[in-house]
Each structure stands twice: as C-alpha cells, then as structure tokens.
Amino acid sequence: PQSILFVFFFPWGGRILRTMTGIHLLFTAALLSSCSRIAVQANSWWSLAMNPIQRPEMYIIGAQPLCSQLTGLSPGQRKLCQLYQDHMVYIGEGAKTGIKECQYQFRQRRWNCSTVDNTSVFGRVMQIGSRETAFTYAISAAGVVNAISRACREGDLSTCGCSRAARPKDLPRDWLWGGCGDNVEYGYRFAKEFVDAREREKNYPKGSEEHARTLMNLMNNEAGRRAVYNLADVACKCHGVSGSCSLKTCWLQLPDFRKVGDHLKEKYDSAAAMKINRRGKLELKNSRFNPPTADDLVYINLSPDYCLRDENTGSLGTQGRLCNKTSEGTDGCELMCCGRGYDQLKTVQVERCHCKFHWCCYVKCKKCTEIVDQFVCK
Numbered sequence: 001p002q003s004i005l006f007v008f009f010f011p012w013g014g015r016i017l018r019t020m021t022g023i024h025l026l027f028t029a030a031l032l033s034s035c036s037r038i039a040v041q042a043n044s045w046w047s048l049a050m051n052p053i054q055r056p057e058m059y060i061i062g063a064q065p066l067c068s069q070l071t072g073l074s075p076g077q078r079k080l081c082q083l084y085q086d087h088m089v090y091i092g093e094g095a096k097t098g099i100k101e102c103q104y105q106f107r108q109r110r111w112n113c114s115t116v117d118n119t120s121v122f123g124r125v126m127q128i129g130s131r132e133t134a135f136t137y138a139i140s141a142a143g144v145v146n147a148i149s150r151a152c153r154e155g156d157l158s159t160c161g162c163s164r165a166a167r168p169k170d171l172p173r174d175w176l177w178g179g180c181g182d183n184v185e186y187g188y189r190f191a192k193e194f195v196d197a198r199e200r201e202k203n204y205p206k207g208s209e210e211h212a213r214t215l216m217n218l219m220n221n222e223a224g225r226r227a228v229y230n231l232a233d234v235a236c237k238c239h240g241v242s243g244s245c246s247l248k249t250c251w252l253q254l255p256d257f258r259k260v261g262d263h264l265k266e267k268y269d270s271a272a273a274m275k276i277n278r279r280g281k282l283e284l285k286n287s288r289f290n291p292p293t294a295d296d297l298v299y300i301n302l303s304p305d306y307c308l309r310d311e312n313t314g315s316l317g318t319q320g321r322l323c324n325k326t327s328e329g330t331d332g333c334e335l336m337c338c339g340r341g342y343d344q345l346k347t348v349q350v351e352r353c354h355c356k357f358h359w360c361c362y363v364k365c366k367k368c369t370e371i372v373d374q375f376v377c378k
C-alpha cells in the first residue's frame with residue numbers, strides 16, 4: 001500500500017500534466033479563493049525561532065513579563081510559558097532546528113521552506129492545508145521534542161532529568177543500563193501540551209473547514225513527535241581494560257535530527273489526502289487507500305504549484321532560483337522554472353587546491369579559480 005500511495009501522491013509528477021492543460025490552474029485559483037476566507041492565524045509559536053531568547057536566566061528568576069513579550073503564543077501557550085519559563089528557550093531552539101531541517105529537505109524544490117519575516121515566519125503559505133504545511137507542523141513539533149528531551153538530560157530544566165525509560169528486554173544481560181539518557185518521554189509529553197495547545201483552544205463548528213484544519217494540524221504534530229520518539233535508540237559506551245569493551249553502559253539516545261527529517265520527508269511523499277465528514281472526523285478522500293496511522297502525515301488541500309510569486313498565497317515563486325540543467329528531478333531547470341526558461345550565468349568559484357602537507361603539522365593550499373556555469377530561473 002505504501003508504494004501505491006507513493007505513486008499516486010508523488011507531488012510534481014502528475015501536476016505538470018495538469019498544469020499544461022490549465023485545468024489545474026483554474027482549480028488552484030478556485031481553491032485559493034475559498035481558502036482566503038479561512039483565517040488561519042499566521043502568527044505562531046514558530047516565531048520563537050526567529051527572536052532567539054538570549055538569556056535563559058531571565059526566565060528562571062521568574063520575570064513574568066517576558067512571557068507576555070513573546071510574540072506568537074496562544075493564551076494557553078502563554079500560561080505554559082509562565083509555568084515553564086525555563087523551557088521557552090528550548091522551544092525556540094527546537095523550532096529553529098525544525099525549520100533548518102525543513103530547508104535542507106526541500107532545498108531542491110520549488111517550495112523551499114523559506115521563511116519570510118519574523119512574525120509570521122512562513123508567511124501566508126501555511127494558510128493552505130497542503131502537504132507542505134503538514135510537513136512544517138510535523139518537523140517543528142519534532143524539533144521541540146528533540147530540544148526538550150536533550151535539555152532534560154543536560155540538566156537544564158527544573159522539572160525533568162535523565163530518561164527513566166525501562167531497560168530494553170533485548171539488551172545483553174551483562175551490559176549496564178543506566179547512563180543518563182535523553183528524556184524523550186518528557187520531551188514528547190511537554191511538546192504535546194505546548195504545541196497542541198493552540199489547536200485545542202479553538203472551537204470551530206464541527207465539520208467546518210476550520211475544524212478540518214485543526215484536526216489536520218493535530219495529526220501532523222503527533223506524527224512529528226512520534227518520529228523522534230520512535231527513532232530514539234539505545235547507545236552504549238565501552239569500558240574495560242584499554243578498549244577490551246568487556247563492560248558496556250547503555251542509555252536512551254535521541255536520533256540524529258537528519259534521520260527525523262528523512263523519515264518525515266518519506267511521510268510527506270506518502271501523505272494522505274483527507275476530508276472532513278459529517279460527524280466531524282477526518283476521513284480519506286479516496287477510500288481505496290489504507291487509512292493513515294498516527295505516524296503518517298495528512299493534508300486537506302492541494303498544494304499550489306509555487307511557480308509564481310503570489311502575495312495572496314504567500315508563494316515566493318521560483319524566479320531567480322538556481323536550477324540544474326542536466327537533472328530531471330525537482331531541481332532540474334524544467335521543473336524548477338515551471339517551463340519559463342532560464343538564464344545562464346558564468347560565475348567564478350574559488351576553491352582550495354594543490355594542497356600540500358608540511359612537516360609538521362600544517363596543510364598549505366593554493367587558491368584555484370574556476371569558471372562555472374550556473375542556471376537561474378527566469
């Protein structure tokens with residue numbers, strides 16, 4: 001079923017054909033005009049990533065006004081800020097980690113996860129319940145789990161410490177369990193409280209478009225948190241006479257965040273298209289597919305094609321983007337420039353070359369310049 005989903009939902013493939021017929025464009029326009037009526041708040045806790053909280057000490061002394069100074073928090077999140085002031089800096093860090101990973105994963109695509117300004121962070125593009133929006137919610141929730149779990153382990157938070165996860169059953173009997181592990185249980189729980197607070201406060205009419213969007217956000221937040229939780233693994237360290245490794249101490253360790261990004265990117269490719277039913281539940285648009293699990297991403301609106309700059313949708317367009325002339329993928333000039341063509345630029349690249357090792361101990365290099373062709377979308 002996974003591979004079938006992949007074929008059906010793989011983003012740009014089918015879209016190009018539809019774009020050529022023009023029907024798709026009309027459809028997008030209709031979709032967007034219906035979307036613009038939905039006031040999804042652009043302002044969000046993500047802005048914590050943009051206004052780094054410089055001094056965590058300030059939170060610890062209980063300087064309450066700081067919580068009211070932070071922009072983008074919902075009322076519930078503001079309350080949590082007052083209760084857990086020392087967590088806020090890690091939420092900001094987590095959001096930033098998530099956004100950076102998003103930009104890495106999407107660097108070769110038309111929508112490249114670029115942020116536009118400080119308060120709305122992603123601009124209006126998040127108002128559409130697209131699969132890009134789904135990914136963004138998931139990866140930033142994952143970033144928060146990651147940052148909080150690690151902060152617990154580092155002893156930076158007053159309400160948590162090392163992981164208390166039970167010893168895995170399959171750990172060899174003579175290995176010790178009990179190094180200080182990343183507290184993913186706490187990270188997961190706190191991120192659920194904090195990140196979901198904004199959605200849970202909303203009280204939209206059951207079955208409405210806004211209600212659908214709230215449910216979508218909640219599901220994607222959950223998928224993001226679970227990615228970190230499920231990918232956390234046992235790490236061990238050897239002890240014993242010079243490298244004999246006769247004794248091992250093991251603990252729970254967060255995954256490398258790149259792994260979380262790769263995992264969620266796969267979930268993006270196989271994301272499930274949903275609609276809201278009369279009972280106010282999200283259900284598959286196409287009931288032939290398997291329903292999504294709690295680990296999967298879901299979306300409710302088709303993506304715009306992100307070809308042109310559009311203030312209404314927040315699409316930045318691809319004019320001026322670098323593309324690869326020989327690639328047939330999403331970074332290829334054909335797809336990236338949406339058929340508008342591209343300009344060829346000659347740029348001078350300076351590289352280190354002819355490096356020689358000198359005794360002892362440094363490396364000396366020459367600077368070589370090379371003229372390379374670059375291609376830029378019209």
Ligand SMILES: *[C@@H]1O[C@H](CO)[C@@H](O)[C@H](O)[C@H]1NC(C)=O
Binds near residue numbers: 050051117118
């Ligand atoms: C956004 O933040 C950066 C630095 O954090 C600042 O230089 C810039 O002026 C801000 N832009 C806006 C629109 O507030």
Ligand SMILES: *[C@@H]1O[C@H](CO)[C@@H](O)[C@H](O)[C@H]1NC(C)=O
Binds near residue numbers: 107112114317319321
């Ligand atoms: C992402 O796209 C925007 C708009 O096309 C562009 O301004 C920006 O430089 C791109 N970012 C990267 C990292 O390529």
Ligand SMILES: *[C@@H]1O[C@H](CO)[C@@H](O)[C@H](O)[C@H]1NC(C)=O
Binds near residue numbers: 324325326327328
């Ligand atoms: C362009 O794409 C080709 C084919 O996918 C690849 O081999 C090459 O390394 C890419 N060039 C750059 C500059 O990324």
